[in-house]
Amino acid sequence: MRVAIVGPAFPYKGGGARHTTELAHRLAAAGHEVVIESWRAQYPGFLYPGQQTIAEPEGEPFPATRHRLDWRRPDGWWRTGRALRSFDLVVLVVLSTVQVPSYLGILAGLRRGAAKNAGGCRVVALCHNVLPHERKPYDEPLMKRLLRKVDGVLVHTDAQADVARTLTDRPVRVAEMAAHLPSEGAPAPDDEKVRRRLLFWGIVRPYKGLDVLLRALAEGPDDVALTVAGEFWSGLDETRELIRSLDLTSRVELRPGYVPAADVPGLFAAADALVLPYRTATASQNVWMAYAHGLPVIATDVGDFGAQVRDGVDGLLCRPDDVASLASALRRFYAPGEPERLRSGVRPVDHGPLWTAYVDTLTGAVR
Structure with a gap:
């Protein structure tokens, strides 16, 4: 299967970028042909007051990553959608409702001139949060519009699935989110000292x-x-x-x-x-x-x-x-x-089986 993941990747930082990248690696390891369509400019600074990018990657970057999306260029959203028509599955990684306008632009390019649901490219919204923890009045209308235009929705908890089903009648599936930790790191010292x-x-x-x-x-x-x-x-x-x-x-x-x-x-x-x-x-x-x-x-x-x-x-x-x-x-x-x-009592979790189940659920989300 040819799979395109649209979402943040290095030099963007944080859990969303790491998850997108690890998902690409896992899909490729499962035998799929994978690309990441990422951003050269994802948000205006006033919408994300923290540091957006980093100089050194957190984990191994995915080699087939393109940085063509720009929040300032809606024409580029539409062109990206057109370029993805040949893929079997497009995954829209939803971290914030701020992304929704660009994803609607991508969907417009993807669907324009192509028969929706006619056996061609399928689109899944992979929602880390269906709605933000700290909501604004526009969040629900934006997410409702996006989720009603995709072919399926993937969330990480049953509670989030319940929220998604209030916004769309598209199929909603749940997959537990497996670890996507930085490759750097070592266990804490194996001593019994209580540090208070x-x-x-x-x-x-x-x-x-x-x-x-x-x-x-x-x-x-x-x-x-x-x-x-x-x-x-x-x-x-x-x-x-x-x-x-x-x-x-x-x-x-x-x-x-x-x-x-x-x-x-x-x-x-x-x-x-x-x-x-x-x-x-x-x-x-x-x-x-x-x-x-x-x-x-x-x-x-x-x-x-x-x-x-x-x-x-x-x-x-x-x-x-x-x-x-x-x-x-x-x-x-x-x-x-x-x-x-x-x-x-602490035991690190083997996330291999969780990732296998996650990939299987994602690739089967619109079958």
């Missing part, structure tokens, strides 16, 4: 609940420190003020900005656990990232976290947006012997 330090890692946005974690830290064990490493899309000054008001200045280290893949092992090695205090979630790589580095996870029971974290075995679960519940989990985690016991 926790880690919050990744882009900082309101739905991820950093403010809840800071308040819980103030109520939890008073000798535990926290490292916050990642880009702040907004609210850095407010976070610093909250830290000051909670008298946590000496216990919280802020490392705002993009974290290069080469720095990730050191961050994880310095912590006892990764904390994921999300208010809402869909599918996330962060649990798998922690386990790959030998760390247990303290997470709220939202999205896939409840299925990924074995409560009391390799981590702890608590209620979302609940300071008291998270503070209690921190105290439970630091009970004598618990950090060591939970770390001993």
Whole structure:
């Protein structure tokens, strides 16, 4: 099968770009002919306040990657669609509703002059999030318009499938999102030292609940420190003020900005656990990232976290947006012997079978 994936790839950074690239590698390994149609300019800067691109790839780039798409050139969207007519399957990687206008342009070029659903090219929308965590009035109308024009939809959780089915009558399939971690990295040191330090890692946005974690830290064990490493899309000054008001200045280290893949092992090695205090979630790589580095996870029971974290075995679960519940989990985690016991329960996951199932589900999504 000839497959084109339209989505971010290196030099773009982050989980979306890594997933697109790893998916291309897995499809090629399964015997498909694959190309990635990526971007030379994906978003205007005001829509993505963080660092968009990086100098060194996170993992192995996919060789058949073209960078022809530009948010400033709608004519290029249509030409890309025309160029993809000879493919059997086109996968539109949906990370944000900001992408929808360009994808509608690609679909216009792809469908113009060709009989839709006439045995030719099929189109699947691969939705990392069907709708954003922090929604705007235009999000639902845009996604509805896109999902009604494709042949099938692939999501990563049953909950996201339920959302998608409210927007389209096209077939919706679910495949668990397998790991697409950077190739750099090593497990945390194999020692039993308790470091009395926790880690919050990744882009900082309101739905991820950093403010809840800071308040819980103030109520939890008073000798535990926290490292916050990642880009702040907004609210850095407010976070610093909250830290000051909670008298946590000496216990919280802020490392705002993009974290290069080469720095990730050191961050994880310095912590006892990764904390994921999300208010809402869909599918996330962060649990798998922690386990790959030998760390247990303290997470709220939202999205896939409840299925990924074995409560009391390799981590702890608590209620979302609940300071008291998270503070209690921190105290439970630091009970004598618990950090060591939970770390001993961590087992990296074999994602080979998950990727095989994912590729099979994607390629069968419009059959």
